Amino acid sequence: MKSPALQIDEVEYLTTHQVAQLIGVTVRSVQMMVNRGELRGWRTPGGHRRIQKQSLDRWLAFRKSGNTGAKVGQLSTEPASAPRSGGKTVLLIEDSVYFQNFVASLFAEFFSGLTLHLASDGVVGLAMAGQLQPDVLIVDILLPGIDGATLITSLRSHAFFARTQLIVLTSLSGEQLEQYRFALKGVAVVHKPQMMNDLPPLLEKMLGVAPQHLPQP
Amino acid sequence: MPDALSGVETEAAIARYFRGSRPLFEAFRTGCLSQFSVDMQAIDKSLQQADAATVRRIAHNIKSAMNMLGHTALGAEALDIELAAQQGQLDRAANSWRTLAAAMQSLLSAAAGLDRGSTQ
Numbered sequence: 001m002k003s004p005a006l007q008i009d010e011v012e013y014l015t016t017h018q019v020a021q022l023i024g025v026t027v028r029s030v031q032m033m034v035n036r037g038e039l040r041g042w043r044t045p046g047g048h049r050r051i052q053k054q055s056l057d058r059w060l061a062f063r064k065s066g067n068t069g070a071k072v073g074q075l076s077t078e079p080a081s082a083p084r085s086g087g088k089t090v091l092l093i094e095d096s097v098y099f100q101n102f103v104a105s106l107f108a109e110f111f112s113g114l115t116l117h118l119a120s121d122g123v124v125g126l127a128m129a130g131q132l133q134p135d136v137l138i139v140d141i142l143l144p145g146i147d148g149a150t151l152i153t154s155l156r157s158h159a160f161f162a163r164t165q166l167i168v169l170t171s172l173s174g175e176q177l178e179q180y181r182f183a184l185k186g187v188a189v190v191h192k193p194q195m196m197n198d199l200p201p202l203l204e205k206m207l208g209v210a211p212q213h214l215p216q217p
Numbered sequence: 218m219p220d221a222l223s224g225v226e227t228e229a230a231i232a233r234y235f236r237g238s239r240p241l242f243e244a245f246r247t248g249c250l251s252q253f254s255v256d257m258q259a260i261d262k263s264l265q266q267a268d269a270a271t272v273r274r275i276a277h278n279i280k281s282a283m284n285m286l287g288h289t290a291l292g293a294e295a296l297d298i299e300l301a302a303q304q305g306q307l308d309r310a311a312n313s314w315r316t317l318a319a320a321m322q323s324l325l326s327a328a329a330g331l332d333r334g335s336t337q
Binding site: 025029214216 | 247255271
């Protein structure tokens, strides 16, 4: 017999599967979010995870505010001004929630040792890049605020940016990219639909971190 | 979910864009379905405000998502809106948007129906 429809507003705790369904990430991504402290949870005596609904509400509110550029970094528990740890840091500047979720899923699945930060627009992304000085910056082109190409040009004028490796993530066609070519010389460009094929090897090359459990095509 | 919801190119999309990983595809689709209504409202508002840049950007995002879900016809419709907005042709963008918005609404209704069915 199947269970009745879940009334989310009436529960205090959720399973990892339910949370994954609600926010559009994999179960493993939810597990990683709990491990990173972004969601609060515990294990039942049988070993199953339960996620506190209140912590999910907080996370959703934070993501919503992040989409307006008001707050950022929801994919990491580290504040943007935290001192650099030994781990590698990646900053994603991407306005599309579809691809924010997808990149987060890829990191949770295949690069769980890396810390991924998120900025939802160019202005916030520029500030976060300066604060975090990430090992790798992944930037979209069509962004609210400052477009990706202008952002790259601006970052190149800063000394700290010399140690940051850059990946442009875009769905623009070759013709559409022409007007942004001024900023893309020597930059790795990943076409979004090919992200799962092209991004992991690029990150491996740049960071020396091999992807875990990457399915063979 | 059955293929009826996602169109006939689901399997090809999983193979081409997700390295054959159905869990990643399903997670991506779930995230898209929950974001579509947000983006639909944003395009409606941007068209009312004649904000071509935002219409272009959001249509661009929808296009990419639709193509990766295997909805290539809807992806092409979104591309038309993106290009119309880029060229400042907001009347053309609005016309195409009416078609795409109706299709997206059908997609959301079908998903909601399947979701209810799966829990009964």
